[in-house]
Amino acid sequence: AAELARAAELTAGELLAPPAPVRLGDVVPAPEQVRPDPTADFTLPADAAVRVGPDPDAREVAEELAELLRPATGYPLPVVVETTATDGPLVLTLAAAMPPAGVPRPRPAAEDAPSVAGAADLGGTADVGDLGGTAGAGDLGGTAGAGDLGGVAGAAELGAEGYRLAVTPTGVRISADTATGLFHGMQTLRQLLPAAVESLSPVAARWVVPGGVIVDRPRFPYRGAMLDVSRHFFGVADVLRVIDHLARYKLNHLHLHLTDDQGWRIAVDSWPALTTVGGATEVGGGSGGFYTGADYRRIVRYAARRHVTVVPEIDLPGHTNAALTAYPELAPDRVAPPPYTGTEVGFSYVDPASERTYDFVADVLAEVAALTPGPWLHIGGDEAFKVKGAAYTGFVERTQRIVAGTGKTVIGWHQIAPAGHAEGRVLQWWGTDGADPVVAEAVRRGARLILSPGNHAYLDMKYAPDTPIGHDWAGLIDVRRAYDWDPGTHVTGVPADAVLGVEAPLWTESVTTLAEVEFMFLPRLPAIAELGWSPRSAHDWARFRERLAGHGPRWATAGIAFHRAPEIPWP
Numbered sequence: 001a002a003e004l005a006r007a008a009e010l011t012a013g014e015l016l017a018p019p020a021p022v023r024l025g026d027v028v029p030a031p032e033q034v035r036p037d038p039t040a041d042f043t044l045p046a047d048a049a050v051r052v053g054p055d056p057d058a059r060e061v062a063e064e065l066a067e068l069l070r071p072a073t074g075y076p077l078p079v080v081v082e083t084t085a086t087d088g089p090l091v092l093t094l095a096a097a098m099p100p101a102g103v104p105r106p107r108p109a110a111e112d113a114p115s116v117a118g119a120a121d122l123g124g125t126a127d128v129g130d131l132g133g134t135a136g137a138g139d140l141g142g143t144a145g146a147g148d149l150g151g152v153a154g155a156a157e158l159g160a161e162g163y164r165l166a167v168t169p170t171g172v173r174i175s176a177d178t179a180t181g182l183f184h185g186m187q188t189l190r191q192l193l194p195a196a197v198e199s200l201s202p203v204a205a206r207w208v209v210p211g212g213v214i215v216d217r218p219r220f221p222y223r224g225a226m227l228d229v230s231r232h233f234f235g236v237a238d239v240l241r242v243i244d245h246l247a248r249y250k251l252n253h254l255h256l257h258l259t260d261d262q263g264w265r266i267a268v269d270s271w272p273a274l275t276t277v278g279g280a281t282e283v284g285g286g287s288g289g290f291y292t293g294a295d296y297r298r299i300v301r302y303a304a305r306r307h308v309t310v311v312p313e314i315d316l317p318g319h320t321n322a323a324l325t326a327y328p329e330l331a332p333d334r335v336a337p338p339p340y341t342g343t344e345v346g347f348s349y350v351d352p353a354s355e356r357t358y359d360f361v362a363d364v365l366a367e368v369a370a371l372t373p374g375p376w377l378h379i380g381g382d383e384a385f386k387v388k389g390a391a392y393t394g395f396v397e398r399t400q401r402i403v404a405g406t407g408k409t410v411i412g413w414h415q416i417a418p419a420g421h422a423e424g425r426v427l428q429w430w431g432t433d434g435a436d437p438v439v440a441e442a443v444r445r446g447a448r449l450i451l452s453p454g455n456h457a458y459l460d461m462k463y464a465p466d467t468p469i470g471h472d473w474a475g476l477i478d479v480r481r482a483y484d485w486d487p488g489t490h491v492t493g494v495p496a497d498a499v500l501g502v503e504a505p506l507w508t509e510s511v512t513t514l515a516e517v518e519f520m521f522l523p524r525l526p527a528i529a530e531l532g533w534s535p536r537s538a539h540d541w542a543r544f545r546e547r548l549a550g551h552g553p554r555w556a557t558a559g560i561a562f563h564r565a566p567e568i569p570w571p
């Protein structure tokens with residue numbers, strides 16, 4: 001408890017050791033390719049502008065970059081929109097056009113073993129300046145020297161989220177095929193500036209960026225975190241701040257666990273008592289809360305501007321006590337249960353044999369789908385211990401069809417594996433033993449996986465026996481345990497190309513405040529983010545802990561709580 005209190009109170013001064021120069025490889029998650037050029041460091045001048053082309057999404061990234069840099073630098077940093085690319089201290093460039101149809105795109109370098117090997121050799125080491133022997137380093141970027149800001153080597157290969165960041169003595173240029181790529185490049189630039197850039201008031205510092213070139217893109221398309229807002233409710237402001245934490249580490253999905261036994265948190269116009277009755281409780285007896293449609297839209301908009309997709313979860317057919325208190329007609333005995341504020345699971349369910357239940361499911365999912373621009377709807381499916389066999393699979397199959405009817409793609413916890421395949425469906429695997437033949441079989445039938453192994457990625461697990469909050473049913477998860485596993489090989493019989501990505505869930509039975517959310521997230525969330533983003537060849541615990549250490553002063557400066565994990569050499 002003392003550590004938690006301290007984590008919430010840490011000030012910048014307590015952690016800010018004399019700033020060590022940031023090295024080009026000191027980025028989390030580790031970039032695919034890093035080519036430092038120690039002769040090409042850049043210092044941001046006070047009269048710098050952010051230059052960007054006319055694309056509205058790219059302009060938004062430029063505005064974000066300016067907003068990010070203004071508080072600490074105190075510089076005006078106007079955003080200048082230009083139709084032709086120029087040079088300057090800060091330039092964001094969107095690749096003009098995709099290759100015309102029929103022109104084969106170059107094979108992505110991530111599939112080339114030598115490139116990947118090169119990335120591993122280059123990740124965050126002190127001797128990254130020596131590129132002579134690394135065959136891979138030249139494969140993607142070899143035609144553009146570090147000093148060549150205009151080089152487009154690799155530009156056609158950056159894909160939906162990749163970027164190229166080049167630092168020369170005259171400026172920083174970020175280029176990408178998409179605004180999302182520019183946004184990720186901006187987060188890399190943020191980490192390359194001194195930690196004081198996180199200050200909300202002006203700091204007298206030299207804003208030096210290490211010279212060289214980074215070419216980067218993700219290993220997996222889905223990288224996320226989950227916040228359980230049902231067991232304890234978290235208001236809009238807390239959720240927006242969590243989105244900021246995701247964006248820092250290039251996580252692109254926020255899964256909101258919106259419903260459970262202890263509270264229903266999303267307003268549904270056609271079933272209003274879900275929130276007026278079902279939203280008024282939480283674990284421990286607090287008064288709960290819920291999001292109105294307007295609240296939820298605000299979260300979705302804020303996330304979109306940070307290139308984060310919101311994934312709403314309506315947990316069915318179990319974990320539904322809050323819904324049953326509001327609508328007893330859904331209960332198997334048609335009797336309203338008392339509100340539930342404990343932490344047991346598996347006792348509640350909507351009646352899978354009643355047509356009224358499917359009216360409810362269809363109405364709720366249609367409204368949630370209409371609020372959700374992203375492609376996913378998560379239907380839960382976990383721990384419905386009292387709905388067995390064909391009753392369970394029949395319910396899931398019918399609910400999968402309802403989701404398809406909304407135009408969304410279904411995600412469910414891996415308990416839905418035995419149900420029939422639905423086009424595109426995704427299983428979120430939270431097992432603790434990678435030998436899972438039922439899930440492997442569902443993958444053979446076409447399912448893809450999001451990996452959230454309980455004993456590596458569950459951020460509600462304690463770090464150590466003395467962690468003041470959290471569970472330990474899946475074991476203790478220190479930073480190394482969060483980091484040391486491979487999503488590409490974790491589940492036996494599931495090939496890497498069936499893995500959509502990774503997600504770190506935070507269940508909140510014992511988590512009650514934003515500071516506690518941050519304490520459980522940090523520093524483990526960046527570990528999961530690196531597994532989702534970085535090439536496997538860059539996986540290296542010794543280097544990761546060193547790169548991560550530099551983030552302590554950043555969080556402290558930004559007023560973000562975190563656990564001072566003893567495994568990390570904090571400055």
Ligand code: TNX
Nearest residue numbers: 345382383413430460471507
């Ligand atoms: C299992 S993981 C649950 C949740 C609990 C969690 C606590 C999953 C899909 N279900 O209902 O909150 O354990 O760690």
